[in-house]
Amino acid sequence: KRTPANWYPDMSINMIPGVRDIRVKDLSSSFGDENDVVNNFSFRVIHESVKATAIIMHTFDTLESEVLTAITPLLPPIYTIGPLQLLEQNIPITHQLTSLRSNLLKEDKKCLEWLDMKEPNSVVYVNFGSVTVLTKQELIEFAWGLANCKHPFLWVIRPDIVIGEAAILPPEFTEETADRGMISGWCPQEQVLGHSSIGAFLTHSGWNSTMDTICSGVPIISWPFAGDQMINCRYSCFHWGIGMEMDKEVQRDKVEELVREVMEGDKGKKMKEKAMEWKKSAHESIKPGGSSYVNLDKVVKEVLAIKNLD
Numbered sequence: 001k002r003t004p005a006n007w008y009p010d011m012s013i014n015m016i017p018g019v020r021d022i023r024v025k026d027l028s029s030s031f032g033d034e035n036d037v038v039n040n041f042s043f044r045v046i047h048e049s050v051k052a053t054a055i056i057m058h059t060f061d062t063l064e065s066e067v068l069t070a071i072t073p074l075l076p077p078i079y080t081i082g083p084l085q086l087l088e089q090n091i092p093i094t095h096q097l098t099s100l101r102s103n104l105l106k107e108d109k110k111c112l113e114w115l116d117m118k119e120p121n122s123v124v125y126v127n128f129g130s131v132t133v134l135t136k137q138e139l140i141e142f143a144w145g146l147a148n149c150k151h152p153f154l155w156v157i158r159p160d161i162v163i164g165e166a167a168i169l170p171p172e173f174t175e176e177t178a179d180r181g182m183i184s185g186w187c188p189q190e191q192v193l194g195h196s197s198i199g200a201f202l203t204h205s206g207w208n209s210t211m212d213t214i215c216s217g218v219p220i221i222s223w224p225f226a227g228d229q230m231i232n233c234r235y236s237c238f239h240w241g242i243g244m245e246m247d248k249e250v251q252r253d254k255v256e257e258l259v260r261e262v263m264e265g266d267k268g269k270k271m272k273e274k275a276m277e278w279k280k281s282a283h284e285s286i287k288p289g290g291s292s293y294v295n296l297d298k299v300v301k302e303v304l305a306i307k308n309l310d
Contacts, residue, residue: 029226
């Protein structure tokens with residue numbers, strides 16, 4: 001289907017308030033398709049949002065300052081309260097509230113024990129989230145790219161990650177990587193990314209994963225799949241300087257090249273430095289007096305108070 005998103009993919013777009021230096025291909029692949037269900041749902045949400053008492057966003061001020069400056073006059077009061085995964089750490093857990101975390105799949109925590117045996121910044125963590133699917137050939141190309149880079153890796157492979165069939169890796173790959181690779185069905189991602197052994201994150205650039213990696217100071221290799229993942233990738237790699245973008249067509253040589261660059265190259269060192277800077281900024285935002293800490297307090301005292309009066 002021909003839509004603006006695939007007419008001129010590299011054409012620059014400079015008409016979105018607060019958004020700079022993005023390309024047509026950084027938008028959803030369904031952009032411009034008036035019959036697309038997700039597009040129409042998004043338009044309805046945007047239309048209704050102007051009627052809201054307040055808008056709460058999972059981000060923090062310094063990360064998206066230009067966008068926030070541009071949209072604040074156009075919308076109801078905006079409260080940035082992210083990263084939520086860091087705010088949670090400041091909330092005392094009582095016997096009534098044992099955890100604020102949630103997961104779609106059961107976590108395999110054995111991977112943390114495996115990571116404990118690895119050297120600092122030596123492991124490539126691979127996880128494409130809970131929705132992204134691969135073709136059988138894409139799975140194989142990723143596998144051999146990881147095998148050929150020779151770095152240890154932790155790869156999350158959901159049972160349904162391959163379209164229409166089981167996710168079966170070549171036995172030659174399993175034999176080749178037995179001493180340096182671990183496959184997991186699902187894992188505690190925040191703990192994994194916060195582990196000292198993790199040196200890079202091969203990701204689909206979903207927003208939760210993007211926030212997780214920023215909180216942990218880990219550089220990324222981004223292979224976006226759909227929705228907002230493309231523009232998350234663009235910002236991560238171009239604006240925030242914490243990653244490298246992978247082409248949509250998966251090739252083992254390119255996977256190997258990007259992994260080696262992030263783990264071993266000069267570009268990778270610079271991305272690690274930027275990632276640590278953003279980590280510091282994220283942690284500062286949730287400290288007492290930080291922007292997200294203050295905004296969460298305002299949500300409780302101002303927004304919820306108004307609703308209670310109603």
